Amino acid sequence: MGFFSKLFKGPEIDMEKSNANAEKMRLLFNQAVENGADYQLIFAYTEDVSRFNYGFVHGSKTKVGNLIVGWNEAEQTIVALPTVPALSGCGAPTYYRRSEILKAYRNKYPTDAFIIYPDRKSYIGINACDWLEDESLYVYVSQTEALAAFTDFFMNRFAKK
Template sequence: MGFFGKLFKGPEIDMEKSNANAKKMRQLFNQVVENGDTYQLIFGYTEDVAWFNYGFVHGSKTQIGNLIVGWNEETKTIVVVPTVPDLSGCGDPVYYRHSEILKAYRNKYPTDAFIIYPDKKAYIGINAYDWLEDEKLYVYVSQEKELAAFTEFFMNQYATK
């Protein structure tokens, strides 16, 4: 690969940093989820868009919430644990058991997200990608295989509701 091949290849993933963050995700998840090791993990995020209209100024402001998303194929359960990009802490887990889900689907527009409605009033949108470079907003972790496994699980177990 010549100079131009490297130039147009784009940023490369720092696998040492990614692996260290994957270990931190596992530690945080296991601290707050009973039998945490029985779950596979990915990083995801959710967006909260607030619209505003101040006379001549119109727009929106988006807040990003980082998530550690675990799933257990045997129990058909997804667990979402809020966290921060540097993985310095986490919140309480929220469980989405297959038997308790009202509706679930994969939304492709405007973003690729896994949508879960536990009831008629609330929902969560889980966005997940192979890798996101912005460490200020997202957890730095490469997860191509894990994301493929989660997508298959979600589409087979949840999106059929």
């Protein structure tokens, strides 16, 4: 019984690697965002799906963008910081303040995502999971408790329709 339970258990999280990546996320975030230490963090990703139609060939192409997402409950602010899976650098942060957004909600279909419309022309879809194994596309980090805290903040104190 013990052998088979280990065989069908699935992959296990390397907590040493996960903790090291969580520290890298914190360092990048603190460098890029003023008062970054005041924010809680999760890893998330966003998808850009483009469709194409070349006569008989139809399809779509998805681009994945990695994000370090920080939230500050006192300031009612979410910050999205673009990064890469290796956490070797980051882009410029984008701030979403509750008082300045048009709409925010959680979308369950086709993917579970937190959607923020800062205005009528643009939006961001923040997809977040407890853990993603594919290190070539995503940051390797386990974040069960942090994701639960972000979900609670987003749904109960940030979302508005």
